[in-house]
Amino acid sequence: MIKLHKYKPLWGLADPSPFAIKAMVLFKMAGVSYEEEFVDWEVAPRHKMPYVTTGNGEIIGDTSFIKNYLENEHSVDFTGGYDAKTLAIGFMAEKMCENHLYWIEISYRWGVAENFNKGPRHFFDDAPEAIREKIANEMFEKSKMARFAHGIGRFNYDEITEFGKQDVDALSNLLGDNNFILGNDICGFDAMVFAMLWGVSTDYFDSPLNDYVKSKTNLKNYLKRMKELYFPDFA
Numbered sequence: 001m002i003k004l005h006k007y008k009p010l011w012g013l014a015d016p017s018p019f020a021i022k023a024m025v026l027f028k029m030a031g032v033s034y035e036e037e038f039v040d041w042e043v044a045p046r047h048k049m050p051y052v053t054t055g056n057g058e059i060i061g062d063t064s065f066i067k068n069y070l071e072n073e074h075s076v077d078f079t080g081g082y083d084a085k086t087l088a089i090g091f092m093a094e095k096m097c098e099n100h101l102y103w104i105e106i107s108y109r110w111g112v113a114e115n116f117n118k119g120p121r122h123f124f125d126d127a128p129e130a131i132r133e134k135i136a137n138e139m140f141e142k143s144k145m146a147r148f149a150h151g152i153g154r155f156n157y158d159e160i161t162e163f164g165k166q167d168v169d170a171l172s173n174l175l176g177d178n179n180f181i182l183g184n185d186i187c188g189f190d191a192m193v194f195a196m197l198w199g200v201s202t203d204y205f206d207s208p209l210n211d212y213v214k215s216k217t218n219l220k221n222y223l224k225r226m227k228e229l230y231f232p233d234f235a
């Protein structure tokens with residue numbers, strides 16, 4: 001059985017990681033069965049999750065390579081029947097989510113003390129009590145450095161929110177009246193777009209983007225539609 005190594009349902013989401021949700025959607029969309037297993041950070045390629053252990057024990061990290069694996073080894077077609085130009089737009093939407101909107105989400109979760117304390121700080125609850133606080137504080141600082149290196153960390157929160165709203169507007173405009181991100185047929189790019197929008201709009205954290213996503217009727221309906229398809233327990 002194929003194993004998908006991820007975190008666990010948390011904060012009203014199927015996983016705190018949008019990349020893990022993306023991988024779950026890809027498996028569900030592909031109709032390929034898998035088992036979920038908790039991430040082992042000693043094994044995780046590039047120290048990133050999710051990753052997959054295939055039936056023959058091969059470990060595949062990065063959701064792009066997981067998608068390739070499903071396409072190549074399980075003959076899955078994620079194109080939704082769209083032409084190359086339309087798929088190129090989908091690819092760009094996916095990468096905007098992964099490399100821009102993701103960091104905006106991280107900024108709210110890890111950079112706002114109140115959110116960090118009720119959210120990511122608990123990732124370290126299993127650490128020995130004597131060093132738990134120290135580890136959590138170190139990770140708080142590490143995330144700050146990562147956000148600075150990415151570039152997003154050099155902006156204040158009003159500016160970050162402005163960037164986030166631009167991303168959300170772009171997704172809402174791309175979706176338009178369609179059922180799915182590229183049209184009325186679902187495709188592989190819906191996995192990340194959905195995962196990211198779900199992540200930024202969870203009520204668990206305080207973030208101005210949450211309300212902004214919910215103010216867009218088409219995005220609200222899209223989230224509902226995708227949850228009904230793949231995560232009925234959360235719908």
Ligand SMILES: N[C@@H](CCC(=O)N[C@@H](CS)C(=O)NCC(=O)O)C(=O)O
Pocket residue numbers: 016017018019047048049050061062063064
């Ligand atoms: N490009 C990767 C990104 C995965 C990723 O950034 N995962 C985060 C969790 S959301 C992670 O594992 N971070 C741990 C770290 O950076 O040490 C993918 O598509 O799978």
